[in-house]
Amino acid sequence: MLFPPLEPYACGMLPLDDLHLMYWEQCGKPDGVPVLYLHGGPGDGCSPACRQLFDPSFYRAVLFDQRGCGRSIPRGEIRSNTTAHLLDDIEQLREHLGIERWLVCGGSWGSTLALAYAEAHPQRVSGLVLRGVFLGRDEEIDWFLSGMGRFFPEAAQRFVAPVPEAVRGDFLQAYYQHLTDPEPMVHLAAARQWAQYESSCATLLPNPDAVVRASNEFNALPLARLEAHYFSHRLFLPHNQLLKNVERIRHIPGIIVQGRYDVICPPSSAYELAQAWPRGELTMVEGAGHSLWEPGILQAVTSALVRFQTRLA
Numbered sequence: 001m002l003f004p005p006l007e008p009y010a011c012g013m014l015p016l017d018d019l020h021l022m023y024w025e026q027c028g029k030p031d032g033v034p035v036l037y038l039h040g041g042p043g044d045g046c047s048p049a050c051r052q053l054f055d056p057s058f059y060r061a062v063l064f065d066q067r068g069c070g071r072s073i074p075r076g077e078i079r080s081n082t083t084a085h086l087l088d089d090i091e092q093l094r095e096h097l098g099i100e101r102w103l104v105c106g107g108s109w110g111s112t113l114a115l116a117y118a119e120a121h122p123q124r125v126s127g128l129v130l131r132g133v134f135l136g137r138d139e140e141i142d143w144f145l146s147g148m149g150r151f152f153p154e155a156a157q158r159f160v161a162p163v164p165e166a167v168r169g170d171f172l173q174a175y176y177q178h179l180t181d182p183e184p185m186v187h188l189a190a191a192r193q194w195a196q197y198e199s200s201c202a203t204l205l206p207n208p209d210a211v212v213r214a215s216n217e218f219n220a221l222p223l224a225r226l227e228a229h230y231f232s233h234r235l236f237l238p239h240n241q242l243l244k245n246v247e248r249i250r251h252i253p254g255i256i257v258q259g260r261y262d263v264i265c266p267p268s269s270a271y272e273l274a275q276a277w278p279r280g281e282l283t284m285v286e287g288a289g290h291s292l293w294e295p296g297i298l299q300a301v302t303s304a305l306v307r308f309q310t311r312l313a
Helices: 048-053 083-097 109-120 138-150 153-160 165-179 184-200 208-214 217-232 267-276 295-312
Strands: 010-015 021-028 033-038 059-064 102-107 125-131 254-259 280-285
Touching: 010 083, 021 048, 021 083, 033 083, 033 109, 033 295, 048 059, 048 295, 059 083, 083 109, 102 109, 102 295, 109 125, 125 295, 138 153, 138 165, 138 217, 153 184, 165 184, 165 217, 184 208, 184 217, 208 217, 254 267, 254 295, 267 280, 280 295
Parallel strands: 033 059, 033 102, 102 125, 125 254, 254 280
Antiparallel strands: 010 021, 021 059
């Protein structure tokens, strides 16, 4: 399902402003069809395995760690970190690399950012491959914080436990305060709890190794802090903006991959998007949850990217 491991043929740190430096890399065919990969989170980052989604004999794959994430610095930084900043960063990177148009591929928060980018710059997007659609609406954020715990009550109990009952009425802000506390013992403990909760809910069947990886300091802190930051500000998007503005991408072809039992990003959002977007083809993957690395999801995403090779050749 994945292409063989490969190393980037180019990489660098792009200065974004006086504070942020953004890591980027290119792999595959230098004169191939450009494709941009947008990782999830907010706050996650790209792993080497993400390069293997793209046929290196066809695609010029561009991957980057969003500001505050992964190898970008400073890690976990919430200052000057909004959706508008990220959209500008993508355009800076496109111009820096001399790319006119690209296929855009993103999952979870990456699907949110891909849609926002395509609606803001439709002339720069040749197609969209979206996975685990998250439209950034209030009800989707509220579902993440409390709804999905109905399916994973053990994980939800561990997630809620560190927050005193007296402040659980504003649960998100209570966590946000812990995650932005200057004391490492405070913010790291909260980050690990947040990351464990999310990773415990990400797969249809338990994956203890993934939970352990997600909860280490390097991965957990930017993920938890930036997710809480973006959630606290309702992703810096007007309510339902992405669905309301879908008319701007009517002409852009897309493939939507959605796990039937995705608890983090329930399938109703992907279904609504496909209903509103005539050229958005929905592939519902049975027997799969949210994670890109579940076999059915991975197969559907790589198949979508192979299908686009014919369209873009």
